[in-house]
Amino acid sequence: MLTFPKADVSQFFRTYSIQNFAVSPNEEQLVFSTNLSGDYNLWAMDMNQRFPYPLTSMNQSNHGLIYDSNNRFIIAAFDHDGDENAQLYALPPEGGALLPIQVNEGERHMVGELSEDGRKLYYTSTKNNAAFLNIYCYDLKNETDELLLKGSEGATTFTTLSPEEDSFLLRKHFANTHSCMYVHRDGETTAITPDASVQHTVESAVYTSNEDIYFATTYKEDFSYLAHFHVQTGAFSKVLAIPGESIVEVKADQASGGLYLHSSQGVTDKLYHYHPENNDLSRLHLSVEVIDKVTVTKAGNLYILGRGSTLPMNIFKYGKDDANWKALTDFRVPGIPREQMSEPATISYSSFDGTEIEALYFTPDSAADNGHVILWPHGGPQAAERKFFRAMFQMLTYEGYRILAPNFRGSSNYGLAFMKMVEGDWGHGPRLDNIAAIDYLIDHYNVDPDKIFLMGGSYGGYMALLLHGRHPDYFKAVIDIFGVSNLFSFVHSVPDFWKPIMKQWVGDPVEDKERFTRDSPITYLDQMTKPMFVIQGANDPRVVKAESDQIVDQLRQNNAEVKYLVLEDEGHGFSKKSNEMSVNREILAFLNDHL
Numbered sequence: 001m002l003t004f005p006k007a008d009v010s011q012f013f014r015t016y017s018i019q020n021f022a023v024s025p026n027e028e029q030l031v032f033s034t035n036l037s038g039d040y041n042l043w044a045m046d047m048n049q050r051f052p053y054p055l056t057s058m059n060q061s062n063h064g065l066i067y068d069s070n071n072r073f074i075i076a077a078f079d080h081d082g083d084e085n086a087q088l089y090a091l092p093p094e095g096g097a098l099l100p101i102q103v104n105e106g107e108r109h110m111v112g113e114l115s116e117d118g119r120k121l122y123y124t125s126t127k128n129n130a131a132f133l134n135i136y137c138y139d140l141k142n143e144t145d146e147l148l149l150k151g152s153e154g155a156t157t158f159t160t161l162s163p164e165e166d167s168f169l170l171r172k173h174f175a176n177t178h179s180c181m182y183v184h185r186d187g188e189t190t191a192i193t194p195d196a197s198v199q200h201t202v203e204s205a206v207y208t209s210n211e212d213i214y215f216a217t218t219y220k221e222d223f224s225y226l227a228h229f230h231v232q233t234g235a236f237s238k239v240l241a242i243p244g245e246s247i248v249e250v251k252a253d254q255a256s257g258g259l260y261l262h263s264s265q266g267v268t269d270k271l272y273h274y275h276p277e278n279n280d281l282s283r284l285h286l287s288v289e290v291i292d293k294v295t296v297t298k299a300g301n302l303y304i305l306g307r308g309s310t311l312p313m314n315i316f317k318y319g320k321d322d323a324n325w326k327a328l329t330d331f332r333v334p335g336i337p338r339e340q341m342s343e344p345a346t347i348s349y350s351s352f353d354g355t356e357i358e359a360l361y362f363t364p365d366s367a368a369d370n371g372h373v374i375l376w377p378h379g380g381p382q383a384a385e386r387k388f389f390r391a392m393f394q395m396l397t398y399e400g401y402r403i404l405a406p407n408f409r410g411s412s413n414y415g416l417a418f419m420k421m422v423e424g425d426w427g428h429g430p431r432l433d434n435i436a437a438i439d440y441l442i443d444h445y446n447v448d449p450d451k452i453f454l455m456g457g458s459y460g461g462y463m464a465l466l467l468h469g470r471h472p473d474y475f476k477a478v479i480d481i482f483g484v485s486n487l488f489s490f491v492h493s494v495p496d497f498w499k500p501i502m503k504q505w506v507g508d509p510v511e512d513k514e515r516f517t518r519d520s521p522i523t524y525l526d527q528m529t530k531p532m533f534v535i536q537g538a539n540d541p542r543v544v545k546a547e548s549d550q551i552v553d554q555l556r557q558n559n560a561e562v563k564y565l566v567l568e569d570e571g572h573g574f575s576k577k578s579n580e581m582s583v584n585r586e587i588l589a590f591l592n593d594h595l
């Protein structure tokens with residue numbers, strides 16, 4: 001009877017996101033960081049009532065959240081307008097004024113854990129050790145701060161406290177594909193894998209008793225598996241591998257004596273319950289495609305934060321009686337049911353050297369299809385494009401665009417060896433994997449080679465710039481969102497605690513001068529002939545504004561067509577709804593102008 005108007009761009013951004021959550025130990029309250037009011041704040045819901053109420057009004061992103069085990073207060077970390085310098089505060093469960101716990105301008109703090117009595121806060125900070133970080137313990141009663149461990153060799157972070165609080169686990173980050181975990185007891189620091197000098201990762205670890213540690217590692221394997229370390233004897237053993245999957249998160253289920261294992265495989269995740277005692281592994285069905293966080297309470301209740309290609313981030317509780325997930329939040333896209341959104345196809349192609357690459361391909365409804373493809377190289381680069389909701393992708397497919405997102409070599413979730421393939425090769429193999437993705441689509445999916453756009457953020461922005469400079473004929477127009485433009489300046493401008501990993505990750509500007517020149521987009525200014533749109537957050541600490549400034553300045557000196565948008569109150573992403581909406585409106589307008 002009634003015909004409603006087509007959705008406006010903004011409708012896709014009228015869904016909200018969740019950065020983090022915590023459940024009160026008595027399970028009466030759920031606390032979460034969401035941009036429900038437009039900017040990120042902490043909100044809460046009483047479990048018996050489930051209507052959200054605000055706890056904070058500071059309008060900043062959350063970088064850590066823990067609840068006192070006696071339900072008296074919450075510890076939370078917030079940065080300022082995207083600068084990622086998280087400061088630590090305490091607040092009452094009812095919300096209100098924040099009590100500063102560690103607020104040191106220009107420093108970054110990472111929340112660790114609270115002692116069982118809620119008196120001691122273990123945390124990591126850049127203060128006094130910007131490159132390797134330090135681990136501290138702050139006494140909330142006496143207001144005294146104790147240095148527990150000075151970081152060295154790689155960024156050193158606190159991870160877990162032992163049940164008797166006489167030891168803790170710490171992680172050293174030597175590279176994204178080389179990070180080891182150590183147990184620190186009686187002044188001694190011991191690796192929980194047999195040889196820390198062998199390149200491998202330790203992803204996640206839990207104490208199941210004061211002497212038993214279960215963790216996920218790639219030690220001498222390509223895919224991460226479950227391992228065990230006995231603190232007293234120092235014995236390491238491999239416990240369980242799931243073929244083709246990487247175990248990325250391990251959570252103890254004290255109530256059953258078992259473990260929850262979160263595994264990843266390419267573009268999706270899986271969840272298992274495992275009993276080390278009887279080796280019993282059972283898979284839980286999921287209500288999401290990708291899990292962002294798993295929490296298990298003392299009573300044994302399981303909560304997850306997760307999302308899917310057509311499902312915005314939501315928090316779910318697992319019902320053990322009916323083996324079903326109950327949604328505690330209900331973020332959705334107003335007016336657009338999930339069936340009307342684009343569910344991507346997972347495709348696989350052989351790249352220039354025979355390496356098999358997986359990609360997600362989003363297509364619009366055939367009536368809306370404008371025949372144009374947007375190539376989206378993801379960021380990281382040691383991350384992956386997965387089946388997680390992106391309002392921008394759903395908005396663009398609704399508007400008629402197809403999106404191709406390849407998990408080029410170097411992407412995570414395909415094994416350690418694949419992830420290593422981008423190290424010291426930022427601009428050759430991954431670039432050609434992106435070109436092979438387009439060629440594959442042209443050959444197999446009836447795509448017109450004259451209808452291809454290019455857009456990416458961060459490393460994806462770097463790749464968009466590089467592809468533009470080296471393969472301009474492939475693309476109609478290019479959007480770079482906080483992309484690296486110059487490897488020489490990038491390696492010096494990243495946060496100090498990233499610097500120890502730069503040599504393995506990107507290379508050495510002196511030894512690898514020739515490769516840095518060849519792989520820096522700024523080398524190819526003269527070939528950047530297509531219309532460009534560059535977007536940058538002024539406070540971005542990862543890819544600093546100077547990366548975008550320099551390429552825009554030089555392109556303009558070359559009389560190239562380049563539009564430049566700087567967001568003064570953002571960092572590495574768009575945390576404020578008003579910014580997210582206006583940026584996406586401009587992205588759509590730019591693409592439509594160059595159809």
Ligand SMILES: CC(=O)N[C@@H](C)C(=O)N[C@@H](C)C(=O)O
Nearest residue numbers: 176379380381458459460542
């Ligand atoms: C050290 C590291 O790998 N950082 C990534 C998470 C990251 O932020 N990379 C940037 C360059 C990006 O592509 O997002």
